[in-house]
Amino acid sequence: MVRAVTDDDIGLKVLCEPAKATAEEAAQIIDIVAIHGIGAHPDDTWCKNVGTTENAQWVNWLAKEDMLPALAPNARIMRYGYQSQWFGKDTMRQKVSTVAPRLLLALKRKREDLLFRPLIFIAHCFGGLVVLKALLDAWNNEKEWPGMFISTTGLIFFGTPFRGAEGMSQAEMLEAAWREYQEDEVQTEVLKILEPGNEFLQEIVDKFGKTRMQANKAEVACFFELKSSNVGRIVGKEDRIRFVVSESSGCLDLSDSTSKFSLSRTHFDMNKFGKPTEEDFEIVGDVIKKMVEAAHRLVLARSECNYASS
Structure with missing residues (x-):
């Protein structure tokens, strides 16, 4: 059962600040932002029970x-x-195009004096599509969102369905939800983008791909699941065992700055780790360390490139 999301849970929350540093060390600080998927709690989505x-x-x-x-x-x-519950009494009429600008506004407030501090995103499932839409908006309107795109140096996606969630059919999910809840307690809009072949999904991925043609592009790591999930139990009582996001759907593109990795987990626990010695966490950790080390170099290279072309 997903814990209810309250007003206090919405928005950007700082989980960890770097240790106090000298001015030189402070210049090396980066931002990492994690974004959850639909039907998930902003904090619980990153938690694992080790008891x-x-x-x-x-x-x-x-x-x-x-x-x-x-x-x-x-x-x-x-x-x-963000509020992501699509069924039940706390349901929200939510979609990618409403969450993305709110994310940008929150980042703009938090980074008001740090426009070009390197930024790395970590996203699970639907959260990855929110990141793509936000970055597309930032790319298309640099005046409104200064520094947001150029400072983004790393993207980590856990089971993001760039070509749809084949194992989580919208019709099946809605059928199960309507058996358990009243019609006005089920919102269909948020699920549409997860359908393979959805035009809006294709448009976001295609347009984002065009931004990847630039030099010094952000490093991208895509993680896909190796275990099937019981998607039927998300909203109902009937078992439906499926692979939610396939290897091909979960990989953004085939560029030299995009890598993909398997995790021996289901779609719903691939974003949860309990200790640093878990093999899957070590795989993720190697990727994160590489992105952190490259972050400032990438921002510098981009700024030099822009200066040279101006």
Whole structure:
């Protein structure tokens, strides 16, 4: 059962600040922002229970000192929360094109005096599509969102369905939801973009691909699941075992700055880690360290390129 998202859960929340530093060290600080998927809680989505059902011990790998903060000691780590419940009494009429500008506004406020600080996004499922739309908007309107696109140096996607979620049919999900809830307690709009062949989804991915033709493009890592998920239990009581996002759908593009990795997890736990010695976390950790190390170099290279062409 997903915990209800309150007003206090929405927006950007700082989970970890880098240690106090000298002016020179402060210049090396980066921002990392994590964004959850639909039907998920902004904090719980990154947590794993390392205890038992009776005695739960939840670990948030974004904040646990020997996990993400250890991989990126010079990072301000944040997570972005939005209302994403599409069924039940707290349902929201939500979609990518409404979440993306709110994300940009939150980042603009938080980075008002840090426009060109390197920025790395970590996203799960639908959250990855929000990131793409936000970056597209930033690319198309530099005046409104100064520094947002050029400072983004790394993108990490966990099970983002760039070509649709083949295993999570919209019709099946709605059918299951309508068996459990009243018609006005089910919002269909948010699921449409997850359908293979959805025109809006294709447009976002295609247009974002054109931004990837520039030099010094952001590093991209796409993670895909190796275990099937019980998608039927998300909204109902009937088992439906499916692979939600395939390897091909979960890979953004085939450029030299995009890599893909498998994780021996289901779609719904591929974004949850409990300790730094988990093999899947070590795979993710290697990617993060590489992106963190390259972040300032990429921003500098882009600024020099823009200066040379002006």
